[in-house]
Amino acid sequence: MPTLPKSKTASTLLAGLFLASALNLPVTGMADENLAGKYYEDALVAARKPDIDAAIIELRNALQQNPKYVAAHILLGELFLQKKSLSEAEVHLNLANQLGADRSLTVKALAQLYLYQLKYNPLLKEIQPSQFNRQLQPDLHVFRGHAYLQLNQISEALNEYDMAAQIDPGRVDAVIGRANALLRRNDLAGATQAVDKAMAMQPGNAGNWYVNGTIKHVQADLENAVKDYDKAIELMPDYQDARIARAGVLMDLHQDQRATEDLAYLREHYPFDPKAAYLHAVLLARNGQKEASIKELEAAADIIVAVKPEYLTQHSQTLMLSGLVNYSLQRFDLAAEYLRQYVKNYPGQPGPYKLLASILLNKNEPETVIDLLRPVVASHPNDHRLLFLLGTAYMNVGKHDQANDLLEKASAGEGGSESIHAEVGLNRLSMGQETLAIQELETAIQKNPGNTQAGIPLVAIYIRNGEGQKALRVAQGLHDKMSKNLTLLNLLGTAQAATQNLKQARRSFEKAVELDPAFITAHINLSKLDVAEKKIDPAKQRLLKLNQQFPDNIAVLIELSTVDQAAGNNDSANQWLDKARILDPKSMPVLLAQMDLKLKTGRALEALAIGEAAELIDRENPQLLQALARSYLASDNREKALSVYRRMADQARLNVKKLYTVARYQIQAGDYPDAIKTLKKALVADEKHIPSQIALTEMELYHGKPVFAISRANNLLKEYPQRGFPHRLLGDIAMQDKNFSLAAERYQTAFDLEPDTALLMKLYQSHKQTGQNEKAFGLLSQWTKKHPKDLVPIAALAEEQLQQGKLKEAQKHYEFLLSLYPNEPQFLNNLAYIYFSTGNNKALSYAEKAQQLAPEQAAGNDTLGWILVNTGKPEQGLHYLRSAHSRMSQNPEIRYHIAVALDKLGRKDEAKQELEEALKTHPSFNGLEQAKALLEKLSH
Structure with missing residues (x-):
């Protein structure tokens, strides 16, 4: 029977379900698919002769019919690699992976490609043997050994070769690799011994x-x-x-x-x-x-093209002005060059030192700041700004005693005034030390509730952290001190909106507009309230009237675009942004809004073009960098996206929230080693930051060093015994160790403390792993009765019923889910299987629709292929089965289906080979007995 997807956790299930529908991939005609499949089968025959050139021609023909034919891309990549056509091999292997190929089918070819291209570090970073089945691991360890050897990291190379030999003692290339490594270490005796052993194993x-x-x-x-x-x-x-x-x-x-x-x-x-x-x-x-x-x-x-250095003028005023102007333009490197020259030529003035120190701190060069400011502070011991900057530099290098001393002196330098507390708070905020920043800003507010320097950022922090009442308290205090200040009245309205006091917020914004009809920000906030209350037309009319009064206002045009997007009018939304860009081609908010809209509407290359142009304007804007990385990912340029994330991590310095955000981006992009580095840096900034602690524990467990994950999880349990997340992490660790009973206990404790869907699904999976199927089934049944709109457990329950053969019950759930999501491929696929099993003639049309909506999913290709094979169309079915195999090569049931198709086409030897592979390492799968019977028949 068709391959059914395995149970998934809540997050992966819904991500898989709804992403596929959103792709909106073009539907390829059945005739084209048939022709593509024929060309591919002809290519296989040619490659086995071997006639590589003929095989490549057939594969190119296949891709002309279906450019997303994964199996054809995989084989083309392998054949081009054999011909040493590296760029072509790289293109097709990467395309195969981007289209959803089972990486176990491409990883060896990619490893060899990286070795040819001298990309040793990418090989070591991207190819982790533990992520693949044991049969593949020796090959990958050998490849990694070769990479370490080329990097002259001999101990690491020896370790990789030894791991390969440990898994497969017959691997002669691992022994030869060891001999090579020992030679690099000038251990001739050891190398000779190793090569003698290899020669005995395989003299040819x-x-x-x-x-x-x-x-x-x-x-x-x-x-x-x-x-x-x-x-x-x-x-x-x-x-x-x-x-x-x-x-x-x-x-x-x-x-x-x-x-x-x-x-x-x-x-x-x-x-090469x-x-x-x-x-x-x-x-x-x-x-x-x-x-x-x-x-x-x-x-x-x-x-290497050397950058010609800028010459420096010796005129003091011009030199200082150059530093100030470039600083204002955020050309910090150039500004720093001018200021360095200035303080060298004119060392008696503290002002330039302060500006230069600020730049160097932003560039994460605290050691340089310390060297720069120590002599200046000695001659200006009462300059609180110098004390503050030097104290910050010491703080950034971990010298907290010196830092505290200087910062206290800086605060005392003005009698502990609220202004210095505000300044210290703002600096700590810029360094990511939010908790300490809030303390300083709150102290400033306590001393003076009308201190806008402290109050405005404090309101923003509280709103961002979901602490609306605190935000409202501070905003109200600011407004009470300066009730006619429109900025503070608008801030009060924003805080009121954050606490869901929408009527009060509307009154505040309307009062601001009444006091100044030209106060555009308040008008825009009123339109945002309209949208929040689903009043799209009033919001649009308000903004159109505002646009008539202020046709050149960029913010109004951006908000008009936002409202049109909310109404589903993307073309109109794009036109508003085009108008805004004509008015100001360098407006970063406009450029970011355009990129976001382009990405939402699937025009990634256009978004990328905008982003690369915007980068020339501001290379350090974190919002732009994130949008640029998203554009690179959407344009299938993952390496550039990862390099942008690394830049963002560097620019975040010790800002824990920024670092955590960057780490999440890196995790989503699959850059786990860099994510671990970023999270460690975040915890240097704030060791108590719970989201970073959780994320780092998970990363260490799955992609780093599990022993560190265990230590971190136990420490979290000691600190937060009544929270669910430490128990959940310990459950994850137990699952990874295959200690499923312990995992179930941990998940149950976490679930009892803080029940949610994600924990429910983990607990469900742990019960399944311990063989407590009835308990797992009951857990889902109870939850779905209490939460009839929680779709993830409903989908899991339907799949459970499907696996148990309760087709009527499963059909009922899938038909309900499909009524909500009529274009969800997994629901269509599973219903197709149910209909096929029960003789419902809708099976083929559902299977075709599922495959057309998500041609990258193995299950859909397998179901459609199997139905076609069993309805007299084995050649058509074989094409889809090949696509399924290219995405799920370890599934023996798919190989069995391929064997049946080949047998029906008279290709008996190939059918026999597929059956032998299916039965070799998989003692149980749907259709096992039929596969054995067919192999018996073909063997006689």
């Missing part, structure tokens, strides 16, 4: 002869080294390392003609390898071919 392995040759090369036995390299190349003519090594020895022996032949072969077959180009350059130079040698050196080296 080219790697053995290469290492033998290398040992002799190290021992200066050049003639015999060449003989061993000859043997290695005889066994494997395209052995890159052996040819490079042989060319080098031949050059030492002055056998230049033979060396030239090897280098010409390498330059033809491995044009700089070592061959370099050796060729040396050889050409030795033979007097200077110009040709230079060309080869240019091909081998990356040319």
